[in-house]
Amino acid sequence: MSIEIDHVNKRFGDFTAIDNVSLTFNDGELTALLGPSGSGKTTLLRVIAGLEQPDNGRIRFHGEDATDLHVSKRSVGFVFQHYALFKHMSVFENVAYGLRVKPRGQRPDKAVIRDKVMTLLSLVQLDWTAHRYPHQLSGGQRQRIALARALAVEPKVLLLDEPFGALDAKVRAELRRWLRRLHDDIHVTSVFVTHDQEEALEVSDRVVVMNQGRVEQDGAPERIYDYPANPFVYRFLGNVNLFHARIHNGVARIGDVALEAPEFAGYRDAPGEAYVRPHDIEVFADRHHSGALHARIELVSRVGPTVRLELRTDESAHVVHAELSRHRFQELGLVQGGEAWIRPAHSRVFLPDTELAAG
Amino acid sequence: MSSSITAVPAEAVRSARWRRATEEPVWLKRSLIGLALAFLGLFLVLPLLVVLYSAFSQGLHAWAMAVTEPDALAAIRLTLLVVAIAVPANLVFGVATAWAVAKFEFRGKSVLISIIDMPFAISPVVVGLIFVVMFGSQGWLGPWLSAHDLKVLYAVPGIVIVVVFGTLPFIARELIPLMQQQGKEEEEASLTLGASGWKTFWYVTLPNIKWGLIYGVILCNARAMGEFGAVAVVSGRIRGETNTLPLHIEVLYNEYQFTAAFAVSSLLTGLALITIVIKSLVEWHDERRARRAAH
């Protein structure tokens, strides 16, 4: 079942939560809505679910207009950030709830409900908790029960609001891999909201980056990471260094370094900004490579297998962050306070005001 | 507090002079506890004991006679009738208001909450007066009522309406903070699972507010049965007809039938004690739930 969002707007008082968004979520895909808090991603999810009413625009499920359909008639599975499990019901009763509240005519009989609930509980690997209460479970277990509960009504789409946001780092990492595998098994169209770029990139088939109620970029995770559409996406997806450059005939220059920027072929001596990820900064101990910037190593921090450097170039007042493997670091024989030469291996160049013009 | 003390081996740190930074010296502690208990003994325990002692001072038989005498039974019947109307009415009002206030945003919400609080601050006598002015012979509706041979004042309807007014806030005030604190996520979850509004209220909201609701009803009931000033003004004190239990107690007391007055009082005192026991149970239940949520 595909979901089509057609020119949707939503305001809360003076605050624009969703600013004319159009998107299509394809059948069977697992999509991440990624953005900082206040970017409108949760509101968009709640609009899809029918928990919020859009000010205008339409929501279609598989081509059929669902905008005015009440949430209880939409057949969406919604997983809440804080689980929203019914405190006074056992795990079994929570999962069975959606089946038990069906109108008498459509309600399955007791044995069917029982089988279905137990099947779902084994799917989330928690069949042994059936007679426990939510407060007796850990956060990660509660979230899996919430998922089983949402799946019990055989939703046409599954919507997850920051599903792992309230969990600690280790459980979060385990659970998101588990979600990926689960999605590969059940293949229901799913959308999940997250502010964690690593989670979005790891789990999803597709990432939609949102900011200030608008879609900044929409595409496959690798594409989003390797080719951010604008400085916002660049900054939001991990650390990034910014170099001031001059663009001339499709080449951007930072000091002695020349970077290809074919999209700016027609520009003559224009100011530009080059964005480079720390691990895309090549570091050398000697000058022998042509086109490198001279820098001083101000700080060396070792974090597990990687080493992070803070360097200051001769031209720049900014600190440049570089990341390399421990192995490579030892090979080069770099020391804190010593010299180094750096060169961006991979970069994207934007005009300084692109951020304002973006979207 | 206590657990942190027991966690430390007592002999290891506790020298005779060692004292926690947030603690007072023992002599001061004991004096403060003594002073507080003396105050509470004088103002809480003694009045309670005096009721129970006086009620049974002439023996169980005298007590039973006093509470089963025809006028007493009439007062009990009338009181039960009044609460049977007033409490359900305020229950429906309380639940509806708490639902509107806790689950929705609207302008004027704080004004609404303040208005609900008002009957609590208005003197019971003024409550009675308000309805005397409304229904009395020289009041707004008095002439019309007597022309149609309807009796409100000095009759059961008048008593019911002042009791409803006087106990209006209790259930709503108990439920509003409770439902605000519960939020609306569970209700939203229920709706996404296909449940209707009524089913959501019945299966999700109601079990969550059950304990607060029970206490609200019990408190409302106790206050309704004990309502005195307002009922005294509108009832006309017709013996065996418009005397509720508190008015019956007043009549007995003024006729120097002290034992009987206290015997009837002991019924209402028992009700008050049950009310505070249920309040303690509700609080104990809440504490347990808070501990569970914290873990």
Place this chain on the structure above:
Amino acid sequence: MTSVNRTRSVIPGFGLTMGLSLFYLGLIFVIPVAGLLIYTATMGWPAFWAAISHPQVMASYKLSFTASLIGASVNLVFGGLVAWVLVRYRFPGKRLIDALVDLPFALPTAVAGISLVTLYASTGWVGQYLTLFGVKVAYTQLGVVVALTYIGLPFVVRTVQPVLEDLEAELEEASASLGASRFTTVRRVILPALLPAALTGFALAFARALGEYGSVVFISGNLPYRTEITPLLIVGKIEQFDYHGAAAIGTVMLVAAFLVLLLINGLQWWAAKRR
């Protein structure tokens, strides 16, 4: 007064519950109260002024106001003490005592009235000892104070208790580690934190005492100019079918109650802001 936000919530029932609530409040509360105020307004200023400024009425205001103030003040001090003891110390029977604090709230006022007068009469359990010192409580102004203290007892305890429970121990430890004595810590750190809640409880107890009737009539003796509280005067006027006189004094009491409520709302707003 109320208007629905334009954005519709998915949770149903706003129209039904809000409509029911407003209809009920209007019928039971707003219309009857307005009825009293309009009734008073019809009597004209001179008659109104004469009714509310009669010396007997003035004497009753003075008694009601003063006795309520004293009762609430006693409760401010002892209620604060009780809250402190219940939150901070452990002693046998604590849970029971804690539960009993609500008794004056749940016990019918008439029962409280006859029980207090029995206790404090010159032959009563407490009264007989007070008589030895020449102190008379029953049928005096002191009796009014005792009754009003009794009915206001739960309020300060119940407003201060939760604030005291939530008070972080770190604050006191910080104060102590900075060299403050225990007394200074209590005075400079704890009391200011409790102040808004304590004053709210004080105002609630005062509001309740101003309008109290049942517990007072038995112990006060009801002597005009001496031990007659304002609500009793209203009852007297109603019994003599002087509706206008009663309505005038009732309006004064209604305004007083409204002002105290306004004060309480202000205090609660202050307390919430300080949290």
